[in-house]
Amino acid sequence: MKLYPLFLDLKNQDVLVVGAGKVGLRKTRSVLESGARVTVVSPEFLPEFAQLPVRRVQRAFDPTDLQGRRLVFACSNQDAVNDLVAELAAAQGTFCLHASKPEQGNLRSGAVWRKGDVTVAFSSGTELPMLTLSLKQVFEAAIPNDFSQKVTQWSSERAMAITLPSPARENALMDLKETIQENLGMVSDPLLNFVAVGVNHKTAPLSVRERIALRPEEFPLMLEHLQKHAREVMILSTCNRTEVYMAGVVGDPLSAFEGAWGQPLREYLYIKHGLHALKHLTRVASGLDSLVLGETQILGQVKRAWQDAHNSGNTGSILNKATQLALQVGKRVRTETGIADKAVSVSYAAVELAKSIFGDLQGKTALIVGAGETAELTMTHLKANGIQDVIVVNRTVERAQKLAEAFGGQVCAIDMLLEALPKADVVIASSSAPHYVIRAEHVRNALKERTEPMFLIDISVPRILEPEISHTEGAYLYNLDDLTAIVERNLAERAKLIPHAETLIEEGLTEFKRWFRQHHKRRELKQAQQQARQVAQEEFDGLESALLRLGETEKAAVLSALQRATERMGASLIRELLHQEKEDRKISHG
Known part of the structure; x- marks a missing residue:
């Protein structure tokens, strides 16, 4: 007999327990946990009942005891009494559990596992209480210790998710499903093996970020190490973040990251899986996760990170599609929201800080150490804000010459850096070097030849201006972490644009999920075809002798084998596809 499972709300409901032995005590405690009002009727009581908040009636069962009861437990040590209780309860339509002969009652009870608001009941469908108890123990061992707290959090997240407009609602519900699966060890979705792990300005101080920032020549060695842990790998290393994106992960991504850098970093690391990782990459490319909201450099940096990984053979279908999506969405965010209309980047924030010190940059001279993209952006902002002369210093003179010519500067x-230093009102360091390029003694010597103070800002990672410069009279030194005030003003100005940008990101995630489902189904279909060929081969192998004497009977046998192979393949594939469609509908409808 197949039983239909139900969960009853017994809060403030009247429940009757007939019998006050060990079984009655166990049932009483169980319904008390559900908030029921319990009356126990029995000629004798175990001492433990005195500690329970129940109404005790010390006498034999009377039929009038059933009046107004929502639920009855027949737990007496006398079968005749239990039989009578079950018969009378059934006659008046009351649920009754017969403890000694369950088939005579209209209710069954199995092993129950409860954590907070989550209740799971186990029933074997047969009279095997040891089986249901064992199932409960196996289940309990697999559930995390902090499960009830997480359930409360997940319930709050779902309540918030269902209030969102489409497609954000569907994406939020999918994210929640993945989070629950991860916590329960159900990493069955292959997309959950797409991982982002790293540090950024939110999780690690500058001293840590500069320790793990990579120079271009270090990328190949890092990629070689990380290849051992994933089929696809991409490294993104900028002033404010060092991140690794991996698909087809094998092992622990956090350990892989620490192993690549050869130092303990776990307290600073974050890790994101599946759509969480994809959403993170998309927000990074859109400038929503930058120190300066909406800064434009990051889009090009993501593109170069992918190109480096692609050119070295470290990308595949997942990373290629994920990065392509992130770049497309990043461009849409900039063009459709206007978040980057006003120059907002680390270099712009540096110029703003210089203006806050000097008040006016008209007629000032700037010295730029570095000739890369950040230096070029800095020069653009300096010229736009009144800087008259610009001196470009770089290890590669040709690159410095090209940059200086574009902006009318000097090379x-x-x-010759130290000879040029006394001419500078503003020094912007935006380069990379294994040591400090300008030290405190250099600045002290330069100030002896000047009558005005010197403003220096180091936006390099690692820093190339010696921190002790800040103790030099007449010198004002700032680094990346000092840009916070400007960043906060930019955030306030642009906060109203974030919802629009997030909507574009959600649309991109919806597109990726659609692509991934199709991509994954194509892989499943390919696997099914391979399985079908194997099945057909197995069938033919079984008919090897018959095929040597091919007659009408053998032909029929061959045809039958082909039909069986086709049926086996088709049935399996259809079941899988129908199941996936069913799961998709569940997510779509919350």
């Missing part, structure tokens, strides 16, 4: 070879 200075790296070995």
Whole structure:
């Protein structure tokens, strides 16, 4: 007999327990946990009942005891009494559990596992209480210790998710499903093996970020190490973040990251799986996760990170599609929201800080150490804000010359840096080097030749201006972490644009999920075809002798084998596809 499972709300409901032995005590405690009002009727009581908040009636069962009861437990040590209780309860339509002969009652009870608001009941469908108890123990061992707290959090997240407009609602519900699966060890969705792990300005101080920032020549070695842990790998290393994106992960991504850098970093690391990782990459490319909201450099940096990984053979279908999506959405965010209309980047924030010190940059001279993209952006902002003369210092003179010509600046070879330093009102360091390029003694000597103070800002990672410069009279040194005030003003100005950008990101995630489902189904279909060929081969192998004497009977046998192979393949594939469609509908409808 197949039983129909139900969960009853017994809060403030009247429940009767007939019998006050060990079984009656166990049932009484169980319904008390559900908030029931319990009356126990029995000629004798175990001492434990005195500690329970129940109404005790010490006498034999009377039929009038059933009046107004929502639920009855027949737990007496006398079968005749239990039989009578079950018969009378059934006659008046009351649920009754017969403890000694369950088939005579209209209710069954199995092993129950309860954590907070989550209740799971186990029933074997047969009279095997040891089986249901064992199932409960197996289940309980697999559930995390902090499960009830997580359930409360997940319930709050779902309540918030269902209030969102489409497609954000569907994406939020999918994210929640993945989170629950991860916590229960159900990493069955292959997309959950797409991982983002790293540090950024939110999780690690500058001293940590500069320790793990990569120079271009270090990328190949890091990629070689990380290849051992994933089929696809991409490294993104900028001023404010060092992140690794991996698909087809094998093992622990956090350990893989720490192993690549050769130092303990776990307290600073974050990790995101599946759509969480994809959403993170998309927000990064859109400038929503930058120190300066909406900064434009990051889009090009993501593109170059992918190109480096692709050119070294470290990308595949997942990383290619994920990065392509992130770049497309990043461009849409900029063009459709206007979040980047006003120059907002680390270099712009540096110029704003210089203006806050000097008040006016008209007629000032700036010295730029570095000739990369950040230096070029800095020069653009400096010229737009009144800087008259610009001196470009770079290890590669040709690159410095090209940059200086574009902006009407002067070129200075790296070995002439200290001679040029006294001319600078503003020094912007935006380069990379294994040591400090300008030290405190250099600045002290330069200030002896000047009558005005010197403003220096180091936006390099690692820093190339010696921190002790800040103790030099007449010198004002700032680094990336000092840009916070400007960043906060930019955030306030642009906060109203974030909802629109997030909507574009959600649309991109919806597109990716659609693509991934099709991609995954194509892989499933390919696997099914391979299985079908194997099945057909197995069938033919079984008919090897018959095929040697191919007659009418053998032909019929061959045809039958083909039909069986086709049926086996088709049935399996259809079941899988129908199941996936059913799951998709569940997510779509919350």
